[in-house]
Amino acid sequence: MKTILAVVGDYYHPEQAIKAALEKAVATTSGRAEIQLRYTTADRLAEGLSDKPDAAILFKEDRINPQDEQVRMWMTEAAEAAIVSYVREGGGWLAWHSGLASYREDGAYVAMLRGYFKYHPDKHQIVRYEAVSAGGGPLGLAGAASAFDILDEHYFVYCDEANTNVFLRSASVDGESIAGWSHAFGQGRVLCLTPAHNPEGLLHPGMIDTLGACIVWCAGG
Numbered sequence: 675m676k677t678i679l680a681v682v683g684d685y686y687h688p689e690q691a692i693k694a695a696l697e698k699a700v701a702t703t704s705g706r707a708e709i710q711l712r713y714t715t716a717d718r719l720a721e722g723l724s725d726k727p728d729a730a731i732l733f734k735e736d737r738i739n740p741q742d743e744q745v746r747m748w749m750t751e752a753a754e755a756a757i758v759s760y761v762r763e764g765g766g767w768l769a770w771h772s773g774l775a776s777y778r779e780d781g782a783y784v785a786m787l788r789g790y791f792k793y794h795p796d797k798h799q800i801v802r803y804e805a806v807s808a809g810g811g812p813l814g815l816a817g818a819a820s821a822f823d824i825l826d827e828h829y830f831v832y833c834d835e836a837n838t839n840v841f842l843r844s845a846s847v848d849g850e851s852i853a854g855w856s857h858a859f860g861q862g863r864v865l866c867l868t869p870a871h872n873p874e875g876l877l878h879p880g881m882i883d884t885l886g887a888c889i890v891w892c893a894g895g
Contacts, residue, residue, distance in 0.1 A: 676709045676893040679722045680731040685740050687772050687871070692733050695876035699885035707890045716748045720756035729766030729863075729892040730757075732773035740776075747776075754782040761786060762860030766892035769866045770885075774831065786859055787866055789833035789852070801826040801846040803853050803869055803880070818887035822880020827871035829853070842884070844868065854884075856891065865892050 680696060683689025693713070700709045714722045716734060723730060738746045761767045767786070775791040777783050784790050804821040828844060833852045842854030856865040865888050870876045 676707050676728040678709055678711050678729045678731060678889065678893060679719075679725075679727040680711060680713050680733070681716050681719055682713070682731070682733040684734045684772055685737070686735070687733065691873040691876050694873070695870075695882065695885065696731070696733075698877065699882050699889060702882060702886035703890050707893055707895060709889065709893065716753075720753050723756055723760040723765070726760075726765065728894055729768065729889070730760070731768040731770055731889070731892075733770040735772040735775040736777045737775075749777055749781070749783060751782075758782050758786050761862035761864060764861040766863040766894060767859075767865070768888060768892045769864070771829070771868060771871065774829070774866055774868065786864060788838045788857060788864070789831055789855060789866055791868075792830050792832055794827045794829050795848045798825050798827055798872070799846040799848060800824070801828045801844050801869070803842055803844050803884070806841050806843055819880035819883040822878060822884070824870055824875035824878045824881060825872060826869055826875045829868035831866075831868060833866075842867070854888070856888075863892055863894070 682692040700711055703709055736747045736749045738748055769787050777790060779790055800823055802823045828846045828848055830851045833855055838855040838857040840852050840855045844851050844853035853868045867888055870881050875881060
């Protein structure tokens with residue numbers, strides 16, 4: 675049994691739809707990995723990582739109150755250090771959608787991810803997500819979608835492509851970007867995934883299949 679710890683939901687991303695997608699994706703992993711999913715909060719994440727789950731998922735941006743004049747952040751240097759240490763010592767980390775957003779670009783967390791969210795267009799458009807690897811879908815794992823189209827908040831990112839493995843790309847009328855990448859980090863595994871924003875996109879079969887494959891890889895398969 676694999677244990678996965680998840681922190682989901684922020685100002686712009688209600689946790690209900692994220693949890694629904696995550697639980698549906700976990701249900702697809704039967705036969706590849708038996709997974710027990712546990713939720714926690716950002717302020718208790720470091721404590722949860724000390725229990726050494728097989729993987730952790732973050733779908734939450736750093737800003738707590740992005741609409742206020744004085745914006746507060748939750749990711750402290752101590753939290754960054756706990757995350758980086760956990761992964762380096764063998765944990766799996768999935769930075770999903772806003773788990774890539776508003777974190778310090780010169781911080782230890784972003785250095786571990788080897789990429790970060792830059793911007794998205796104001797208007798949602800149909801975005802095509804397509805696997806880079808030939809055959810078997812993203813990461814070469816069974817069950818991942820090779821391509822799918824959803825109405826989405828199209829994330830444009832920085833990715834240190836020379837030092838990671840890009841497995842998913844995105845394209846819309848607004849341009850093209852990298853949408854998924856993964857790499858080893860110490861003894862652990864890091865995977866970054868940019869879709870999706872709306873409930874319809876989160877629950878799209880192609881998204882669910884891809885998310886399930888990513889979860890299995892992060893948990894050590």
